[in-house]
Amino acid sequence: MSKFRGKNGNGNTKAAQGGGKSGANRSGSQQAVTTTAPVNKNDDVTVEIIGLTHEGEGVGRADGFTLFVQGALPGETVRARVMKVKKTYGYARLMEIVAPSPDRVEAPCAIYKQCGGCQLQHMDYAAQLKWKRQHVVDSLERIGKLRVAGAVGAADTGTVCAGSDGGSDVEAGGVPGHAVIVHPTIGMDEPWRYRNKASVPMGMAVSGSISGKDGLPVPDLNGEHLIGGFYARGSHRIIDMDECLIQHNSNDDIVARVKKIGRELGITAYNEETGQGLLRHVMARVGFVTGEAMIVLITNGSRIPNVDQWVARIREDIPGVMSIVHNINKRDTNVIFGDETRVLWGSEVIYDELDGIRFAISARSFYQVNPVQTVELYRKAVEYAALTGSEQVIDAYCGIGTISLFLARKAGHVHGVEIVPEAIEDAKRNAALNGIANAAFEAGPAEVVIPRWRQEGIVPDVIVVDPPRKGCDEALLGTILAMKPERVVYVSCNPSTLARDLRVLEDGGYRTVEVQPVDMFPHTVHVESVALLVRNGTES
Numbered sequence: 271m272s273k274f275r276g277k278n279g280n281g282n283t284k285a286a287q288g289g290g291k292s293g294a295n296r297s298g299s300q301q302a303v304t305t306t307a308p309v310n311k312n313d314d315v316t317v318e319i320i321g322l323t324h325e326g327e328g329v330g331r332a333d334g335f336t337l338f339v340q341g342a343l344p345g346e347t348v349r350a351r352v353m354k355v356k357k358t359y360g361y362a363r364l365m366e367i368v369a370p371s372p373d374r375v376e377a378p379c380a381i382y383k384q385c386g387g388c389q390l391q392h393m394d395y396a397a398q399l400k401w402k403r404q405h406v407v408d409s410l411e412r413i414g415k416l417r418v419a420g421a422v423g424a425a426d427t428g429t430v431c432a433g434s435d436g437g438s439d440v441e442a443g444g445v446p447g448h449a450v451i452v453h454p455t456i457g458m459d460e461p462w463r464y465r466n467k468a469s470v471p472m473g474m475a476v477s478g479s480i481s482g483k484d485g486l487p488v489p490d491l492n493g494e495h496l497i498g499g500f501y502a503r504g505s506h507r508i509i510d511m512d513e514c515l516i517q518h519n520s521n522d523d524i525v526a527r528v529k530k531i532g533r534e535l536g537i538t539a540y541n542e543e544t545g546q547g548l549l550r551h552v553m554a555r556v557g558f559v560t561g562e563a564m565i566v567l568i569t570n571g572s573r574i575p576n577v578d579q580w581v582a583r584i585r586e587d588i589p590g591v592m593s594i595v596h597n598i599n600k601r602d603t604n605v606i607f608g609d610e611t612r613v614l615w616g617s618e619v620i621y622d623e624l625d626g627i628r629f630a631i632s633a634r635s636f637y638q639v640n641p642v643q644t645v646e647l648y649r650k651a652v653e654y655a656a657l658t659g660s661e662q663v664i665d666a667y668c669g670i671g672t673i674s675l676f677l678a679r680k681a682g683h684v685h686g687v688e689i690v691p692e693a694i695e696d697a698k699r700n701a702a703l704n705g706i707a708n709a710a711f712e713a714g715p716a717e718v719v720i721p722r723w724r725q726e727g728i729v730p731d732v733i734v735v736d737p738p739r740k741g742c743d744e745a746l747l748g749t750i751l752a753m754k755p756e757r758v759v760y761v762s763c764n765p766s767t768l769a770r771d772l773r774v775l776e777d778g779g780y781r782t783v784e785v786q787p788v789d790m791f792p793h794t795v796h797v798e799s800v801a802l803l804v805r806n807g808t809e810s
């Protein structure tokens with residue numbers, strides 16, 4: 271039962287039923303019960319929250335009308351102010367928690383409410399893990415039309431699909447057939463300070479009482495100074511910050527010091543509206559095992575004024591930095607990196623280790639951001655591959671060869687493919703660095719390279735895929751079906767595209783046996799999973 275009480279003097283009193291059986295969705299493609307919204311902008315309403323969207327917003331309903339309330343948890347009664355009303359749903363701002371959920375905790379981050387980086391700090395960690403598993407289950411059922419063992423259906427478990435991730439056009443509930451086991455999410459013992467990489471956007475703010483080194487005033491840039499932090503929720507407004515509780519301390523320290531040096535040298539930040547200004551992002555990366563750090567200055571221009579001073583000051587002020595890199599991005603884009611990268615000082619790469627394997631990582635290469643959980647994820651992928659030492663394995667979307675080298679320790683031969691040429695250079699270097707001779711790498715789109723490998727006669731026993739959020743290319747899925755490996759191991763950072771692709775593989779003759787969610791991103795809504803598929807008829 272959800273209660274909505276209008277308070278804006280428009281004469282409406284809202285009282286309504288909530289808790290329908292199917293998931294809410296913003297696109298309105300499901301049955302829209304109400305065409306005229308029973309609430310108006312600026313109404314203060316009391317809402318019982320019945321679920322959580324995949325973006326982490328609480329969901330309340332009135333007569334089938336849905337309100338999304340950021341910061342509210344399932345089971346809570348909250349007072350919220352209606353901010354936006356669309357035809358079949360609206361958004362409301364959390365004003366007061368009338369009756370809290372037992373899963374509610376105090377978010378420890380001082381800027382949690384403004385910052386868009388984390389979405390679940392207000393939820394107990396054990397509840398986050400449970401919710402993430404349910405998110406995977408929902409996606410498999412709704413999008414993949416898979417039957418999940420022991421699943422009771424999304425609407426009964428308080429999870430609501432927001433629709434924007436592709437879950438809107440199918441009904442809740444699984445289909446008859448084999449049941450997929452979805453394991454409890456593997457969480458962290460210490461779910462803070464887990465990120466090894468920070469990519470921090472830079473901006474300008476009106477100067478206050480900022481002083482430079484030795485208390486000297488910083489150069490006057492029309493009364494403004496350099497700031498840097500993450501974007502406010504749902505905007506490109508930068509929240510200046512010096513501490514992020516999910517970042518490794520080294521990254522916080524680096525970004526804070528680089529900002530300070532930048533201020534003292536009179537560096538301007540790029541303004542995405544005018545296209546003027548220099549510094550766009552500062553990226554800091556640290557090897558958890560080695561302690562080696564890399565700094566990347568991403569600028570809107572080829573020349574950094576006082577570059578020698580920059581480098582000298584960074585080296586002087588920040589111990590542990592092994593690599594200072596400059597990347598040039600002059601484009602009007604949200605993409606962080608441009609195409610031109612050069613080393614300003616030190617090494618082109620830093621090193622880190624995962625499960626005893628050493629990796630060289632260059633500025634633009636993908637490297638999982640949570641190394642503790644990465645080891646869990648990769649061990650599970652290797653377990654699912656069930657290698658005996660003789661198998662031919664393809665690792666598609668291999669990045670710098672991380673999973674490939676884990677697999678190579680147990681396989682006959684691993685063929686890795688990745689679209690970023692620098693990452694493939696790193697992968698080759700990494701194989702050599704670890705004395706691994708049974709792994710070869712090729713740069714190019716997986717959907718082009720793997721069909722060619724097929725023509726060349728490569729017959730894989732196992733194919734591992736770890737695509738970006740958009741999932742596997744259709745042509746690649748077709749090639750996997752044509753190559754008929756005994757096992758497919760699918761590593762995914764997006765349950766929606768995972769479910770979509772599992773359906774294609776199931777229809778092509780594979781059976782999804784089990785899925786293991788892994789919490790790579792505590793306190794955010796993101797969840798990583800690894801799925802095992804076997805070819806029908808190859809396993810009882």
Ligand SMILES: C[S@@+](CC[C@H](N)C(=O)[O-])C[C@H]1O[C@@H](n2cnc3c(N)ncnc32)[C@H](O)[C@@H]1O
Binds near residue numbers: 638672688
């Ligand atoms: C989620 S990351 C996984 C990387 C690696 N498996 C790891 O765990 O570090 C996805 C990778 O796919 C690469 N990629 C994106 N599109 C691709 C494509 N069409 N073909 C091959 N690689 C691609 C990206 O550059 C990125 O390195």
